[in-house]
Amino acid sequence: MLTQQQTTVAKPESAVPSMNDEHWPRGAEVLVRALVHEGVKDIFGYPGGAVLHIYDELWRARELLTHYLVRHEQGAVHAADGYARATGKVGVALVTSGPGATNAVTGIATAYMDSIPLVVITGQVPTTMIGTDAFQEVDTVGITRPCVKHNYLVREVCDLAAVVHEAFHLARSGRPGPVVIDIPKDVTAARCSYSRLDHISFPCREEKAAPNPRATQRVVEAILRSERPVLYVGGGIVTSGAGDELQGFAEALQLPVTPTLMGLGGFPSAHPLCLGMLGMHGTYTANMAIAESDLLIAVGVRFDDRVTGKLATFAPHARIVHIDIDPANIGKNRVADLSLVADARVALGAMLAEVELRKNEELEASRARRIAWWDVLRGWQLEQPLRFSGAHDEIKPQNVIRELHQLTGGEAIITTDVGQHQMWAAQFYPFNRARQWITSGGLGTMGFGLPAALGAQLAFRDQLVVAVVGDGGFQMTNQELSTAVQYDLPIKILILNNGYLGMVRQWQEMFYERTYSEVDISVAPDFVKLAEAYGAGGFRATRPDELRTVLSAALNYKGVAVIDVVISKEENVFPIVPSGGNSRDMIVHEERMKDEG
Amino acid sequence: MRHTLSILVADQPGELSRIVGLFSSRGFNIETIAVGKTLDPQWSLVTIVTRGDDRTIEQIVKQCQRLARVREVQDVTTRPHIEREMALIDVDAPPGAGRQEVLSLLSVFRGKVVDISHTRMIVEASGNKEKVEAIIELLRPIGIRSVTRTGCIAINRLSATDATDATDAPLEDTEQHVLAFTKNE
Numbered sequence: 001m002l003t004q005q006q007t008t009v010a011k012p013e014s015a016v017p018s019m020n021d022e023h024w025p026r027g028a029e030v031l032v033r034a035l036v037h038e039g040v041k042d043i044f045g046y047p048g049g050a051v052l053h054i055y056d057e058l059w060r061a062r063e064l065l066t067h068y069l070v071r072h073e074q075g076a077v078h079a080a081d082g083y084a085r086a087t088g089k090v091g092v093a094l095v096t097s098g099p100g101a102t103n104a105v106t107g108i109a110t111a112y113m114d115s116i117p118l119v120v121i122t123g124q125v126p127t128t129m130i131g132t133d134a135f136q137e138v139d140t141v142g143i144t145r146p147c148v149k150h151n152y153l154v155r156e157v158c159d160l161a162a163v164v165h166e167a168f169h170l171a172r173s174g175r176p177g178p179v180v181i182d183i184p185k186d187v188t189a190a191r192c193s194y195s196r197l198d199h200i201s202f203p204c205r206e207e208k209a210a211p212n213p214r215a216t217q218r219v220v221e222a223i224l225r226s227e228r229p230v231l232y233v234g235g236g237i238v239t240s241g242a243g244d245e246l247q248g249f250a251e252a253l254q255l256p257v258t259p260t261l262m263g264l265g266g267f268p269s270a271h272p273l274c275l276g277m278l279g280m281h282g283t284y285t286a287n288m289a290i291a292e293s294d295l296l297i298a299v300g301v302r303f304d305d306r307v308t309g310k311l312a313t314f315a316p317h318a319r320i321v322h323i324d325i326d327p328a329n330i331g332k333n334r335v336a337d338l339s340l341v342a343d344a345r346v347a348l349g350a351m352l353a354e355v356e357l358r359k360n361e362e363l364e365a366s367r368a369r370r371i372a373w374w375d376v377l378r379g380w381q382l383e384q385p386l387r388f389s390g391a392h393d394e395i396k397p398q399n400v401i402r403e404l405h406q407l408t409g410g411e412a413i414i415t416t417d418v419g420q421h422q423m424w425a426a427q428f429y430p431f432n433r434a435r436q437w438i439t440s441g442g443l444g445t446m447g448f449g450l451p452a453a454l455g456a457q458l459a460f461r462d463q464l465v466v467a468v469v470g471d472g473g474f475q476m477t478n479q480e481l482s483t484a485v486q487y488d489l490p491i492k493i494l495i496l497n498n499g500y501l502g503m504v505r506q507w508q509e510m511f512y513e514r515t516y517s518e519v520d521i522s523v524a525p526d527f528v529k530l531a532e533a534y535g536a537g538g539f540r541a542t543r544p545d546e547l548r549t550v551l552s553a554a555l556n557y558k559g560v561a562v563i564d565v566v567i568s569k570e571e572n573v574f575p576i577v578p579s580g581g582n583s584r585d586m587i588v589h590e591e592r593m594k595d596e597g
Numbered sequence: 598m599r600h601t602l603s604i605l606v607a608d609q610p611g612e613l614s615r616i617v618g619l620f621s622s623r624g625f626n627i628e629t630i631a632v633g634k635t636l637d638p639q640w641s642l643v644t645i646v647t648r649g650d651d652r653t654i655e656q657i658v659k660q661c662q663r664l665a666r667v668r669e670v671q672d673v674t675t676r677p678h679i680e681r682e683m684a685l686i687d688v689d690a691p692p693g694a695g696r697q698e699v700l701s702l703l704s705v706f707r708g709k710v711v712d713i714s715h716t717r718m719i720v721e722a723s724g725n726k727e728k729v730e731a732i733i734e735l736l737r738p739i740g741i742r743s744v745t746r747t748g749c750i751a752i753n754r755l756s757a758t759d760a761t762d763a764t765d766a767p768l769e770d771t772e773q774h775v776l777a778f779t780k781n782e
Contacts, residue, residue, distance in 0.1 A: 328659035
């Protein structure tokens with residue numbers, strides 16, 4: 001293998017020279033060609049010293065690959081993440097060494113926790129300087145190791161193409177996740193031949209394999225026999241595209257379905273079998289259903305603590321069927337009585353096929369066994385729907401989300417930050433299709449909403465993309481307004497502005513005797529003027545009677561718009577299961593809290 | 598319970614730290630660790646002795662199997678096996694009775710003298726953990742200057758390698774899908 005074949009850099013005649021070009025391409029060109037071969041069209045990034053060769057090549061290849069210049073590396077990774085969540089494709093980000101890489105870490109960890117396929121390319125100091133504390137040197141592979149599916153330090157240019165292809169394969173296969181490729185500057189300058197067929201040396205597990213037929217049969221039999229079953233479904237449904245199979249299976253056996261925060265949209269919220277979200281801020285019905293269930297069918301979920309509360313008392317009467325593509329998820333938090341290690345779509349398809357083999361009488365009898373259960377569930381739904389107290393003089397955040405839902409016909413792609421606004425959006429915007437809801441579930445990253453919306457808007461230019469954010473999170477990444485304006489990505493940013501770090505304030509109110517410690521952020525910029533300063537449209541609503549008009553005008557604005565909605569300052573998210581509690585500790589609404597307080 | 602895991606991993610820079618990092622970030626404990634080459638230069642064998650209940654060990658095995666460059670993880674302890682570690686012990690051995698005492702202890706444990714001076718000896722002892730610790734304890738009153746110990750290495754007995762894979766047997770009422778344990782085959 002030859003590296004550094006030539007010391008002078010010959011300019012390629014075209015963006016991508018033919019394979020029999022007599023000059024071998026530089027590493028930077030090998031990288032770009034490998035990306036193009038992987039079908040990458042859009043890439044988010046921020047240049048710097050260690051990636052100069054790559055940016056030089058990107059300029060030449062600009063007809064094939066569009067680079068979007070963000071304003072902070074965290075934004076690049078979140079934008080790639082939003083793109084990946086909206087499309088199901090691998091998102092790509094490119095940052096420089098040192099601070100470029102460390103700024104990207106929050107984005108990488110966000111994607112890792114939610115199993116989002118990303119390839120993040122980081123520049124590195126030249127191989128000869130690695131380990132010398134060189135300018136902008138950081139051990140990127142070491143820093144990112146705990147929050148990636150895999151990472152690489154490419155030391156030889158001849159390895160580069162194979163690494164890129166393997167990285168894409170790893171990012172999207174099995175349980176997806178982010179993969180980091182750290183490329184020293186001299187590797188991007190060295191020359192090497194490139195061919196697409198560079199073999200992938202480490203084959204990965206075949207993830208689409210059908211589950212064990214005998215196990216599938218036993219799962220279906222357990223479900224047929226159950227009297228109070230609940231389908232608890234999560235991000236795995238969205239990732240695998242199992243919506244149709246899930247709906248078919250739930251309908252065939254009349255099973256109640258409750259999605260997690262990550263599973264929203266994976267099963268239509270408007271479907272009569274849907275109980276709404278479960279967990280800390282889930283519906284009363286969903287959480288009570290879990291508490292009373294005799295069989296929990298968990299698909300594409302990981303028994304996260306925001307869902308289970310106190311593990312020991314989660315679903316205390318239920319046997320557990322756990323279906324997940326990652327064997328390590330099974331038995332990690334809750335021991336499963338039956339389990340299938342499989343892609344959710346494949347597993348549900350096999351289960352549905354198994355159901356279809358059964359006699360009609362058997363299915364009839366099975367459905368009849370659950371009539372009483374549905375009576376109980378319907379009773380809870382009537383007794384304790386999601387609700388909030390009305391007000392005439394101030395805007396209720398829940399109403400803002402309801403208005404947003406009506407004005408967008410329920411069709412918008414919604415991204416969020418993390419906090420109260422995120423929970424209100426999850427509760428009051430019924431999502432009916434997968435990939436319509438883009439939120440940081442696992443890591444809980446404030447500042448995610450705006451840059452993620454950029455990625456989603458880029459993927460779907462003709463759809464309405466709304467970032468629902470709080471006044472806290474918005475200020476963590478609002479510099480990306482420039483990116484949105486520069487590339488004419490007409491996202492709408494809806495700020496639920498209460499002048500507080502609202503979720504922290506709520507916890508301080510409820511669990512720390514109203515000691516409001518460091519949560520007042522009412523000293524803030526004028527968000528309308530801020531929007532205008534960035535060249536975006538600025539809107540504001542402060543009174544309930546103007547909410548609809550303002551919202552409607554902003555959503556119809558031709559361009560990037562920021563809508564500052566001033567909401568009731570001390571509104572709380574209900575229901576709430578206090579951390580470490582279970583369904584019985586659920587506080588359903590404000591009155592009960594005051595009664596008990 | 599004490600378990601000895603054999604982890605077959607690609608012999609590449611950084612792979613060992615991936616395994617060690619996984620143990621520390623998930624709160625698993627490493628009692629000893631030993632790394633060596635295998636017949637195939639592309640792969641190394643990492644032997645880790647750890648402690649935990651069955652669920653913890655299952656998690657450790659599964660989490661290790663998630664690593665992209667790990668080909669196979671075996672819990673050697675589930676079947677008959679042989680474990681060895683080694684210690685080099687620098688011990689006082691003055692001419693006369695003291696030296697005789699060391700030599701007779703060594704012969705009981707089938708240890709070896711690998712270096713000697715007028716007043717000291719370096720002895721090599723190998724065996725399972727208990728044996729190595731027993732010889733150290735017996736030499737301690739004589740006067741040990743220093744000890745270096747290896748991690749444990751282990752291999753399944755010939756009788757065990759012919760038997761059917763233990764993970765194949767379905768646990769009562771639990772169908773652990775065998776596919777999960779056959780990564781990269």
